[in-house]
Amino acid sequence: GAVVSQHPSRVICKSGTSVKIECRSLDFQATTMFWYRQFPKKSLMLMATSNEGSKATYEQGVEKDKFLINHASLTLSTLTVTSAHPEDSSFYICSARDGTTGGEKLFFGSGTQLSVL
């Protein structure tokens, strides 16, 4: 089946620094990717929809300037957490749909645990 690769799996950074998370579709092209945030024992909250070659669509309450999304190719989307603060510490997960064969199935990356000190 389709595979979505997400890196890094874990990152620890100092407050005020920026962190980039990569999400790649390994064996299919993804014109759209989704970025979620998940707190322990909680639901996946959609942050934004990443569209290849155009601007991302952000959900209400998500700061565009803080969570920068770039989807420059059909297999790569990046999420940059700018000027990270401790409250940004969370589990970030990306997902994509294989429009050719996957139907309604979303394929998820393995997630990135971000800890901001």
Place this chain on the structure above:
Amino acid sequence: GQSLEQPSEVTAVEGAIVQINCTYQTSGFYGLSWYQQHDGGAPTFLSYNALDGLEETGRFSSFLSRSDSYGYLLLQELQMKDSASYFCAVKGSARQLTFGSGTQLTVLP
């Protein structure tokens, strides 16, 4: 807006059958999905129902009643490895998935 409700926790023993319910309120409805997530891992797709009725895939089955805005995931012959969180998710008018808060299933020996 969209909202989904599912139980926060369910406990069952190995070999048993468990049903996880999900009720939803959405603006527009295209389908109901179920995902499994083990601690620290990625969610994995289990099923998708767009029409009323029961879909069976091995030990797992999923049911949908659109008129009742209700669905459930049925897990049979429970195994220890089934201990995980299970999320229902609705595809609404925005064509995006909105996830429920998840049900933590604990399978006891």
